[in-house]
Amino acid sequence: MSWTADEAKKLAQRILSYSKADECEVTLQLNDSSHTRFAANEVMTSGSTRDLEIRISSRGKGKSGTVLVNDTEAAALEAAVRRSEALMAVAPESPEWVEGLGPQKYPPIEAFHEETANAGAEARRGGVGAALEAARGGKLNGSGFFETEATWQALANKKGLFGFHRATEASYSTTMRTEDGTGSGWAGTIAPRITDIRAKDLAATAAKKALSSVQPRDLAPGKYTVILEPQAVADFLGNLGFAFSARAADEGRSYFSKPGGGNRTGEKLFADSVTLRSDPFDARVPGRPWAGVGPGFGGGGGGGMFFGLAALNQGLPAQRVTWIEKGVLKNLATDRYWAQKTKSEPMPFPGSVIMDGGTGTVDDLVSSCARGLLVTRFWYIRATNPQTFQTTGLTRDGVWLVEEGKIVGPVNNFRFNESPANLFKNVEALSAPVPAGRMVLPAIRAREFTFSSKSDAV
């Protein structure tokens, strides 16, 4: 199964030819995904799903009506266009309506890899088998998930706008637990190419973490220096997306709101070493050529992590953006409606989040640490106060005490009550950035991270 730009364009143009509204916009997505799941040292569910979404929006004079169908028959498509026009007719005018875009120039982004698109259960068996072998051989309880996906997406409107994009993604993760239930380790990666999934190495990492986290010693909660591995940083930052909304900041709903009005763009808020940007052209986390919503929203490159922001600017070309530079807040994502309201420029949030780092590894952060806790990853993070960024969550799959530059031994899991803003203020050192959770992130060593209670979970 596949689509070419010409095939997608032909289908989009046929749909647009039925339109009688002032504006009509079509987005198309064809998706082919398959997975293998394993747990308790056994292969479990495994399957393959094909789906198509055709989204048709009729628009004009403050109103819009949108229909989604999954049938490519001409009569069905024409009926769908008529339904979207009928819905538009009964819609009240939206005060936040903006006019559709004219033709745009979309930069090409190479994100499709045949070897990923063609991978089936047989292609995943080796990766699954590697983890099962490591688990069964090491007297561990292994579980995990291996998934491959291919998507073909197009965007078109009556004003001559057209874009086509295709992308693949392979994701692999595995958890190893010791038989006595006191040790647990996790490792995983997401990449556009299946050949970049090193299942055997990941399984070995998870197994090593499980075995070295057994029988953790009790450590009291409190403020500790932490070394967050890149996945832990990804888990923590994954909840940040909404904060980068200019509207939320201007309306007084976010950490970036300025007391008295406006937002804190231009202010030095974090440590000098903190630079956070989006680069949809980075091959490790490729984005989509246009910002958008609807079928295919989320694309590769972490757009999905920032749902509220990626959805704002349907059809604007993807661009590189620096959000925080050397600790200074440089930009906030702005949708076209909000840009009009505040007389500013629209700024899409393309995902593909990259945090700049240093040159060393996690081990280097450990060896230069006097006393701290090394954290594999976090779990169940929830905001408790969006205006202070305050969040709570738990450590998972391995926490170790570090003293005088050496790992002393495993300790219990903790609940934390902390803000990413404090983390960014308290950064001491960064490793070289690596792909983690659809972003590219360094490990971070930071002072005074607040753990509020002990968790008995392993």
Next chain:
Amino acid sequence: MRPTRREFLRTCGAGAAAWAGVSVLPGEFLVTRATAADLPPDRMRELAAFALERARKAGATYADIRINRYRSQMVSMRSQPDFATGKLNHVPTVTDTETFGFGIRAIASGAWGFSASHRLTKDDIARAAKEATEIARANAPLRRGPVRLAPVAAYKDAYRTPIARDPFEVPVDEKLEFLRSLNDQVKKVEGVFSANGTISHRVEHRFFASTEGSVIEQRVYQISPELTATAVDKGRKTKTRTYRPHAVTAGWEAVERARFPEHARRIGEEAVQHLKAPSVEPGRKDLVLMPTHLGLTIHESIGHSTELDRALGYEANFAGTSFLTPDKMGKFRVGSEIMNVNGDRVRAESLSTCGYDDDGVKTRQFPIIQSGIFVGYQTIRDQAHLIGQTESTGCCYADSYGSVPFQRMPNVWLAPSKDAVTRDDLIAGVDDGVLIDGRGSYSIDQQRYNFQFGGDAFWEIKGGKVGAMIADVAYQSRTPDFWQACDGLGGDAAWENVGLNSDGKGQPQQINAMSHGCPPARFRQITVLRTE
């Protein structure tokens, strides 16, 4: 990647909008319509028979097909002042989506395989039946033993949620006007910045047929309305208050009976009070938790810890495992003597209620905790034998034709006291405590021990009486400690059927809705934090 639904879940988690399953822009009107009309039952049975025959021919020892249509609608109205002019803007959003397709599950060479498509043609069915068995065979070499299914009877039956008025038949403009009038009521309260009303409802039309002879057709309707007031002060601090009648399996009548106009002004006033309320003084306090709040606490601490797939390690790589391991069944004390919890998919109006699960098992009620002791798990057909049981409790569900069915939480509910205890009776026994209503931020560890839960509104309790509103409250505890500290439950008249519509689990992640009915309850000496 892959459809919007999953990205949406990943980032938004809970909320009425999750039912819509699509990304939403303010001011947008969105409709999804699968163009295939409802297929006549004969045609459905014919296609199913063809699928099962093809799977058998390809070597499947078991197969089932689900041919499902899902329609969901979310209508919302946000009313807030224009940023530049201060004029009140009413921003409507409507999503109406419909998806249709089929999924075939097969066991071949002792392993599971699955294949699904949105195109219900004979060619696609034949391809999927073959692919499902091929996937099973490809995975078989990795299995140490064959999948075993608990026996089930062959059913030829139909089920339909009893509804008085189909919510899809209520015109969109009528819904928007209703919400706008509620928002106007909320906005009349001085100090309210914005009001946001949402009505979500959905129907699942499920057709199931298996090689064991079952042919089952079901239509399940779910509905969830809510109204939120937001207050903002000059220091740009914001607080909200939500009225959320219980999400239920029912029709439009659930909205009509919820007396929204009476609650609109109240939530406006309470949002303003919330903004002015002082922060809680942290420390150990007694808690009285209202059903609107306690439902989610039950979900997180008891619902998830008694899922057999978690206990067996099937979710170890994602949702987590459970502190309630199989060796604890029948022995371990989770809570105090007064705690009795049941699972079911049969109770009237509960969100998980239906006739049959996605294994084709007839739904029923079963005990989970009796007099504080853990006695039973939620199970499906391929797990029952792993804990020495001979039948499934009927907890199999997939959230789409394109998703693989697996063990999902049924309704898990806390029984009321046999005595006619009221909320005020519980409060009368508290010297220094907090009354909590509604849901806030929820977080719990992967084995379901350590949790921290917030709420929607809080009042101090002093000397056995409810006092002033307070703010920034969360409490932390450990599941068995917490439930063993429960020393009071409301009676039957105070019991409410609380619905939860967006639980996430599995890889790929799927959503699920269920109810957690409960009375108000009292808990002694729990650690309370200030979240400001």
